[in-house]
Amino acid sequence: MHTTVSQNPRLVVVGNGMAGIRAVEELLKMAPDLYDISVFGAEPHPNYNRILLTPVLAGEMALEETILNPLEWYAEHGIQLFTGNPVTRIDRVKRLVISADGKATHYDRLLLATGAAAAMAPVPGNHLPGVMSYRDMADVEALTRSSALGGQAVVIGGGLLGLEVAHGLRARGMEVTVIHRRAWPLDKQLDQRGGVLLQKAMEARGVRFLLGKETAEILGSAHVTGLRFSDGTEIPADVLVMTIGIKPRIELAQAAGLQCETGILVNDTLQTYDPRIYAVGECVQHRGQTYGLVAPLFEQAKVAANHLAEYGRMRYQGSVTSTKLKVTGIELFSAGNFMGGEDCEEVTLLDGSQGVYKKVILQENKVVGGLLYGDTSIGPWLFQLMRDGTDVSAFRDNIVFGETHLGDAGHSGENQAARLPDNAEICGCNGVAKGSIVKAIREQGLFTLDDVRKCTKASASCGSCTGLVEQLLASTLGGFYDSTPKKKALCGCTELSHQEVRDAIVKEKLLSVRQVYAYLEWRHPAGCATCRPAVNYYVRTAWPMEGLDDPQSRFINERAHANIQKDGTYSVIPRIYGGVTSPAELKRIAEVAERHHVPMVKFTGGQRLDLLGVKKEDLPKIWAELDMPSGHAYGKALRTVKSCVGSEFCRFGVQDSTRLAIELEKNLERMWAPHKVKLAASGCPRNCAESTIKDMGIIGVDSGWEIYVGGNGGMKVRAADLLCKVKTHEEVLEMAKAFLQMYREDAQYLERTAPWVERIGLEKIKATIVDDANTRKTLAERMDFALSQEKDPWKEAVSGRLDIHAAPMRRIPA
Amino acid sequence: MEWMALGTLEEIPARGGRYVETPLGEIAVLRNENDEVFAVSNQCPHRGGPLSEGFVSGKLVFCPLHNWQIDLEKGEAVAPDSGCVKRFPIRMEGEQIWLGLQEITP
Incomplete structure (x- = not known):
């Protein structure tokens, strides 16, 4: 049985999780009507935020609050959704997927987003009832039920997930012991010093640790009762959670004959060996790497969507990731090479009594890694330095204190957003309080700074609170927040960065904003308020003679050659070289101001005179009478x-x-x-x-x-x-x-x-x-x-060579 | 409905706007990149910024004061902002623009 055939090609998505659905969302943004879309998911839920498993387990959130795309969303976009119905087979010759209910669905393009499963230690007894994993909502539900009985929980594996589940079970009132093979927990994210601090903090919350222990056997006959280690010692267990790692789910792809190693192999366009089949998320292996954090998955989703939309422009080049632990009250951040090594230098800060430890690894004066424990406020900044490859020689000695010690004032000096009360104003421009930002991040499933800006306006104006908003994102999303996209697009109209646009203008000799938009295939043919002035500036700087200056791509101030005020009037600041004037000039200015009833005459911060409250219509007259050059006080x-x-x-x-x-x-x-x-x-x-x-x-x-x-x-x-x-x-x-x-x-x-x-x-x-x-x-x-x-623009306007459209287009009398 | 002749298309800069003084207050007349013309009250619902001085792109105008985006077909601010502007009918006869002096009611 085939699904109804329509004129659109069909895209089938295998996997209804965060990576697959993000790719669909990105695709709908670019090409909403290109495909008929079917989504198959093994779980019974619509797409939910897997990042929030731990708050749900700890009883801090309900399942419903984690839903990212409710069923209505699928319906609204005409997406066929099959939940609780995993795909069991792919027939690449006939281009069909067969789902668990036996149904065959035709595809023109296939997107695999099958995610990853928990790895189970290969020891006897690992299939006993009571042995659980921690990967999805079903696991959380099972753990919640088991924990209600109380008793002993044992977590095997002291990594990020292990510690989070330990925290969650402890919060549900169980006795919790974490077993870890290494000498300290979280050894992939922390050095020994940091690991010991973390262990102490977790122990203070009632979680026990058994370190350097190898599990030999899980004990019990009808249900797990305990476990034995390779040294012969034993401990009791009523519940056992296995968090030793994840393994990409590749069985389906493998059976279909797609090339797989650890994950499904993909190229830089996220295409598998079969050109009709793409793959994103935890199931893929790209340039030898697999990823388990949300930020890289989203980057992949964007690129795959771009190719599915037939734009064919973007490449995925791997991700640099950082991690944060999401256990309430424990602050931890690590990224890159945090252990150091040859050719590396370390800058460290250790305050044992306060439980603060910071370590920054430098190589040739660039940050290559870092580890923050207890106070992670500089995390996003450090990560940015690392990804940008910034030369830090000028402030390397103070780097562990963060940007705030480099001369900040006002808002950006604040570095402990997490400790602020909910009613604290974060964004002073748009009046957005901490509480509303956190609520928006949680309820609307926001992941990036841009999301928050769009949704709440916080940090969307002057940007001085950007650091605070990033901290709120980090502390709300915890382990999975990735501070900034690797490459910042100039604006929503393009994928290209400022520098890429600039390079193209120089290389291709693009001489106007319109040419740039056409040549670089801008998404909106007339751009937006962000890109128009930027691109116009780049054209003018690269080609000062031939480049076309587009007045409609300049902000109102630069178009009117005066500074617009809150009431729509303008201010006029003539140029007075070096601030040196003369009695005659002052008289003339005074007379002009009087004649036109200028409401206010004021000295500016830069030692010049400002005539405020002038109507646009009067500007050319006033310029003519002043007979002075423009002071450019309105321009970049x-x-x-x-x-x-x-x-x-x-x-x-x-x-x-x-x-x-x-x-x-x-x-x-x-x-x-x-x-x-x-x-x-x-x-x-x-x-x-x-x-x-x-x-x-x-x-x-x-x-x-x-x-x-x-x-x-x-x-x-x-x-x-x-x-x-x-x-x-x-x-x-x-x-x-x-x-x-x-x-x-x-x-x-x-x-x-x-x-x-x-x-x-x-x-x-x-x-x-x-x-x-x-x-x-x-x-x-x-x-x-x-x-x-x-x-001089004022002279040009007075002489009639420049039209600033001072007067209304028409006056219609009553 | 009273229709008033405003002038010709070329008097409005493409991707920008002009304003008209009328008995109903100032009205912004905006022209996009496809030479479509829109008329809305010349006051942003936020702080009253003159929309005739904003960037026009597609169906949107960006307010010059605080960058609110107004959808010119709906007469509404784009989320997360909210607010409305009055819309007025425009008729084109060749290059000639006519403005109807009566608010479009949904």
């Missing part, structure tokens, strides 16, 4: 060069900082950049212009000028780094141009100099522009060329 551009008085008047000044500020501003005005750029020049080391918290700050000393870069005084305070010392104004100007051009060409859109300098490292910047005079010169020349293409 050079803002102002703040300055102190300097040697001209100041009795302490050793250099003419005012003149330098004017020169800098005249040389760099109209410079667009990935983000706003603020400069300052001080005439002596008293540094009244606050040069050390600017993107680039200059400080006069007796022998010349010190140049500082990467400072910031805003959202996240960062003291600037000393780049170099030079003698003359000309040298300052050339260095400034080279530094800013390097930033323009390298930084991601919306990345300020402070994080950029941290990301690529000061040493690289020094090598490029301080040590190498040629590169410095060519960078400065490229800056000059780019600036020569830019005209």
